[in-house]
Amino acid sequence: MNQAKPEIVIPKEKAVFWMDANGRWRNRHGPFAHKKIIDYFNRSIGKDENGFFVRQDKGDVIEKVYFRYEDTALFVVDLADGDPPQLVLNTGRKIAMNPERLFIEGDILYYRDDDDRIKFTDRAMMKIADRLEEEEDGLYFKAGKEKIRIPD
DSSP states (O other): OOOOOOEEEEOGGGOSEEEOTTSOEEETTEEOOOHHHHHHHHHTEEEETTEEEEEEEOSSSEEEEEOEESSOSEEEEEEESSSSOEEEETTSOEEEOOGGGEEEETTEEEEEETTEEEEEOHHHHHHHGGGEEEETTEEEEEETTEEEEEOO
16 A cells, blocks of 8 residues: 655744845855756656645655745746747746747746746847847837737
C-alpha cells in the first residue's frame, strides 16, 4: 500500500530565503551563486491558495516552504521559436504566448497567465526586442503581419 508522505509546511515568515525583484534567490548571506541550486529552487516552485512555495522531498517527509518575493515568483527567462514564440519560465514550464496578455507596468514588460504576473528578465527582453515596435501611442508586439498594442 502506497501512503502519502507527511508534509511539513513552513510559513513565509519563517523561510530563510526569498526572491528579489529580478528573480534572484537570496538568503541573509546574499544572492545564491550556484547554478544547480538556483535551478533546483526554480523547478521546485509551486502555487496553491496560500501562495508560492518551494517543495522538496526530504526522504521520509515532504517540505513545503512558502517564500517571500519582491515582485513576482515567475519570470520569463527565455523564448522558444514560433510565431508567436513560446515563453520559457524560470520553473521550466513553457507557455504558448498570447500577445494580448502582455502588459507594461513601471516600464517593465509582464505577461498575465490567469492570476499570475510573469516578469520578463533582461535576457528574455533581448530575445523579444525584434518583435517590439514603439510608436507615438505606445509599444506594439509584432505577430506576423499583425501589430498588437501592449497596454500600460
